[in-house]
Amino acid sequence: MPQLSVVIPTFNERENVPLLIGRLAEVLAGLDWEAIVVDDDSPDGTAAVARGLAQQDPRVRVIHRIGRRGLSTAVVEGIQASSAPYAAVIDADLQHDEAILPRMVARLEAEDLDVVVGSRHVEGGGLGDWNRARVRISQVATKLAQMVLRASLSDPMSGFFVVRRAAFDRCVHALSGQGFKILVDLFASAPEPLRFAEEPYVFRLRQHGESKLDSQAMYDFLVLLADKTVGRFVPTRFLIFAAVGGLGIGVHLVALALLLNVLGVVFWLAQAGATLTAMTSNFLLNNTITFRDRRLKGLRLLVGLLSFYAVCSVGAVANVGIAEMIYRQDITWWLAGIAGALVGAVWNYAASSIITWRK
Ligand SMILES: Nc1nc2c(ncn2[C@@H]2O[C@H](COP(=O)(O)OP(=O)(O)OP(=O)(O)O)[C@@H](O)[C@H]2O)c(=O)[nH]1
Numbered sequence: 001m002p003q004l005s006v007v008i009p010t011f012n013e014r015e016n017v018p019l020l021i022g023r024l025a026e027v028l029a030g031l032d033w034e035a036i037v038v039d040d041d042s043p044d045g046t047a048a049v050a051r052g053l054a055q056q057d058p059r060v061r062v063i064h065r066i067g068r069r070g071l072s073t074a075v076v077e078g079i080q081a082s083s084a085p086y087a088a089v090i091d092a093d094l095q096h097d098e099a100i101l102p103r104m105v106a107r108l109e110a111e112d113l114d115v116v117v118g119s120r121h122v123e124g125g126g127l128g129d130w131n132r133a134r135v136r137i138s139q140v141a142t143k144l145a146q147m148v149l150r151a152s153l154s155d156p157m158s159g160f161f162v163v164r165r166a167a168f169d170r171c172v173h174a175l176s177g178q179g180f181k182i183l184v185d186l187f188a189s190a191p192e193p194l195r196f197a198e199e200p201y202v203f204r205l206r207q208h209g210e211s212k213l214d215s216q217a218m219y220d221f222l223v224l225l226a227d228k229t230v231g232r233f234v235p236t237r238f239l240i241f242a243a244v245g246g247l248g249i250g251v252h253l254v255a256l257a258l259l260l261n262v263l264g265v266v267f268w269l270a271q272a273g274a275t276l277t278a279m280t281s282n283f284l285l286n287n288t289i290t291f292r293d294r295r296l297k298g299l300r301l302l303v304g305l306l307s308f309y310a311v312c313s314v315g316a317v318a319n320v321g322i323a324e325m326i327y328r329q330d331i332t333w334w335l336a337g338i339a340g341a342l343v344g345a346v347w348n349y350a351a352s353s354i355i356t357w358r359k
């Protein structure tokens, strides 16, 4: 069994993987190590390239996942596939400085630590040639992550670290696995604060391949933070569903104003039209945001829309019934109203996640 497993998540990195493995072989010469490439069936054939390397070097292994995507889960499965006492995680694109790995491992061995993090924000580290917009986004994300974590990590957004297997095992069951930021997930999922140290490195520019950091990755990051804070009490997905519902009230009012004042429709018909408009917009928003992992397309989109109308109609009846019942108990109108709306929302969420966006 090697002492160190280096987990390398890849998606379309065929040019980078051989370069990285070559560099690892140089800098880790004094260590007993292995590399585990976790590839999500990259269209560019990264898995085949990695397997080619593995055929020449028994220290290289490949996990080829099919029908799956996600940096965090790739890292988790890579670490789970190893039995080494230390696991390193490093990007395949050569942006992380592999030369500091031996020092990171040495510190884990010598000191009472759970994880050593490669940091761009301590003395000696740096972001390299980033444009101002990206620096700004990174700063905001770092601040947000620091607020959620119970550790004063200088660079929680780093995807470069070495973790002690025992510490990882303590966190793994609570991991969210959501999105891109496995280090944030790890620190936020630890039953007890992780003991950590930081080693500086300068982030390098990507030479080959393309970045996968997109709006989806940012959205996933926000969902991860929500999961690790309010998500402990209320499912994050329900909160997003409720926010979409809140937006739906605005859509309803705008549609009502247009129908009444611009088109001159009678009130009951205008109200019915506005309700239909709001339900449809809620459905489309939920389909692209709340349930994006189960997104409906084509004919299933139409069937889904009809089932969503049905679900919401039952929700509306429940809403009015409950509100009326509470109101009759001599409780103020607005409390009765909120209670009814809440029951309707919970029903709509539960029923539509089972019926409309069934797994
Ligand atoms: N297995 C797997 N690996 C991924 C996935 N998304 C990204 N990766 C890998 O994760 C590492 C980091 O992704 P990058 O796109 O480089 O993200 P980044 O370093 O934050 O952004 P850039 O600075 O723009 O490169 C790279 O090695 C990617 O190939 C995924 O869905 N599955």
Ligand SMILES: [Mg+2]
Pocket (backbone or CB within 6 Å): 091, 093, 095, 206, 211
């Ligand atoms: Mg990168």
